[in-house]
Amino acid sequence: MSTILFIKIRAKFCAFVQGFFYFCVRKIHYVLLICTSMTCFVCGNKKYKEVNYNNHLNKKSLKAIAKGLLPLFEKFIPRSMNNIKKLALGRRYFHGTIRVCEICGHGYLVNPPNSCILTKYYKEAYWFHRSDIKQTDFAKNINFLSDYRAKQQIEILKKFCDISKIKKILEIGAGPANASLLLRHLTADSNINLFVYEPGAQWESYYGANNIVKIADYFPSETSIKFDYIHTSHWLEHTNNLDKTILEISNLLNTGAKVFVEVPNEEFYYWDLQIEDTPHLQFFTVKSLVMAFEKHGFNCLTSANYGISYLDRKNGQTPNEDNGNLSPNGFWIRALFEKK
Numbered sequence: 124m125s126t127i128l129f130i131k132i133r134a135k136f137c138a139f140v141q142g143f144f145y146f147c148v149r150k151i152h153y154v155l156l157i158c159t160s161m162t163c164f165v166c167g168n169k170k171y172k173e174v175n176y177n178n179h180l181n182k183k184s185l186k187a188i189a190k191g192l193l194p195l196f197e198k199f200i201p202r203s204m205n206n207i208k209k210l211a212l213g214r215r216y217f218h219g220t221i222r223v224c225e226i227c228g229h230g231y232l233v234n235p236p237n238s239c240i241l242t243k244y245y246k247e248a249y250w251f252h253r254s255d256i257k258q259t260d261f262a263k264n265i266n267f268l269s270d271y272r273a274k275q276q277i278e279i280l281k282k283f284c285d286i287s288k289i290k291k292i293l294e295i296g297a298g299p300a301n302a303s304l305l306l307r308h309l310t311a312d313s314n315i316n317l318f319v320y321e322p323g324a325q326w327e328s329y330y331g332a333n334n335i336v337k338i339a340d341y342f343p344s345e346t347s348i349k350f351d352y353i354h355t356s357h358w359l360e361h362t363n364n365l366d367k368t369i370l371e372i373s374n375l376l377n378t379g380a381k382v383f384v385e386v387p388n389e390e391f392y393y394w395d396l397q398i399e400d401t402p403h404l405q406f407f408t409v410k411s412l413v414m415a416f417e418k419h420g421f422n423c424l425t426s427a428n429y430g431i432s433y434l435d436r437k438n439g440q441t442p443n444e445d446n447g448n449l450s451p452n453g454f455w456i457r458a459l460f461e462k463k
């Protein structure tokens with residue numbers, strides 16, 4: 124009897140030691156991460172401020188506390204409550220400190236989720252939440268003609284580029300790929316090839332019906348194709364290693380090829396308001412986005428803010444076609460780069 128008790132106690136002790144060891148390893152890893160990432164990887168500056176993810180002003184309210192507890196109950200939230208389930212998963216995986224450079228304004232999540240969790244999140248939660256966007260909504264290939272965001276993005280491209288010369292288009296994080304479909308439609312060239320990276324499984328038959336080739340779920344992957352144009356809209360802020368991502372983009376482009384980027388703009392009001400952070404890893408300003416691409420051999424052809432400001436949004440305005448225009452404090456950055 125005493126031998127069995129001894130074995131049980133020893134097993135519990137070993138489990139405790141092992142748990143404590145992994146706890147220490149995780150803490151040491153976090154501290155090392157903080158110590159080794161004191162320099163802004165966009166501009167090299169060492170001055171920064173730190174803000175809390177999901178709670179920029181650090182004020183507690185009943186609503187904030189309730190949202191903070193959501194991850195604990197995620198398993199019990201039914202799939203029918205899409206928005207709340209996604210919020211709970213986002214809160215579980217994306218948290219901690221965001222470090223914001225005081226010179227270029229770039230911010231990044233100091234302790235991001237690992238690649239397995241990111242894959243799981245985008246595959247399962249991200250598009251599940253957006254399951255209201257059904258592929259039947261895009262049937263008969265008409266929606267790209269009325270997608271105001273796609274129209275505004277391609278208008279910018281047309282100002283700086285002869286679109287008739289574009290023959291191979293890649294859209295990363297494409298969803299319905301409306302901007303690429305619009306571009307192909309405007310050039311009226313059936314030889315234009317459209318390629319996408321997109322993890323949302325719901326789009327696969329839609330891509331087949333619209334003659335779009337899906338390369339893989341996630342960028343980058345092995346491919347020998349070179350492109351004349353890469354389109355990214357609200358994708359770059361979800362990537363973990365910004366330098367590596369831009370380098371991979373560059374590797375896929377012919378000289379003179381263009382990259383369009385739209386990301387949220389965190390320069391104005393973003394850190395000064397109680398704004399609900401969406402699960403992002405990178406937080407851009409116009410300055411930081413341009414510097415990040417110039418560092419890797421791109422010319423910036425245009426970069427500016429569009430849409431209403433976060434302050435306007437906080438005061439009840441919603442972004443729509445009428446207020447998606449150029450605006451000094453707008454909360455979207457749209458930029459076009461050319462590979463040298």
Ligand SMILES: [Zn+2]
Pocket residue numbers: 163164165166167168224225226227228229
């Ligand atoms: Zn910086």
